[in-house]
Ligand SMILES: [Zn+2]
């Protein structure tokens with residue numbers, strides 16, 4: 029099971045640079061589709077109207093990363109980011125700067141996945157507006173997934189199947205971007221382990237022994253560059 033929707037919040041690479049707010053939510057991507065599901069689920073979640081103009085959605089990963097100033101996991105199908113209001117320096121003029129809601133939606137997905145990902149990220153937004161942001165315990169199995177099923181009408185099984193399918197697609201894309209450079213081999217059974225990076229520590233063959241066993245320590249096979 030991949031952590032397909034898990035955003036990476038760990039590395040702060042730059043200062044957040046959200047787009048200036050407008051009268052309407054900012055949507056960069058498939059306008060018609062996003063607008064449709066945004067309206068639909070905004071109503072269903074009974075989200076406050078005044079938060080709508082603080083929302084910006086993009087389907088461009090680079091743009092989302094520059095808005096939030098954080099890295100976005102290549103496996104993420106969607107991401108909700110909350111930007112707190114900027115801290116006002118003393119004697120600085122009172123600005124109208126306020127908090128922002130930033131959402132990324134992966135464009136290369138099935139229509140149902142686009143829909144449920146929009147619903148999913150709006151549940152995070154709703155939690156934040158209510159002052160009760162939840163963290164994921166287990167994607168597809170936690171209370172957020174239960175809420176997602178309740179508002180979308182999809183069953184938990186259907187939501188998990190979508191998550192898995194889209195996660196596998198992202199995984200394939202990730203593999204294609206990170207070519208195999210190292211090949212390891214089990215000295216016992218000969219099983220091969222292609223890797224994009226070197227193992228940072230000794231690793232043994234999981235087919236020959238479930239726990240680490242130096243007898244089955246994987247050996248690097250010389251490859252021609
Ligand atoms: Zn989530």
Ligand SMILES: [Zn+2]
Nearest residue numbers: 214217233236
């Ligand atoms: Zn082996």
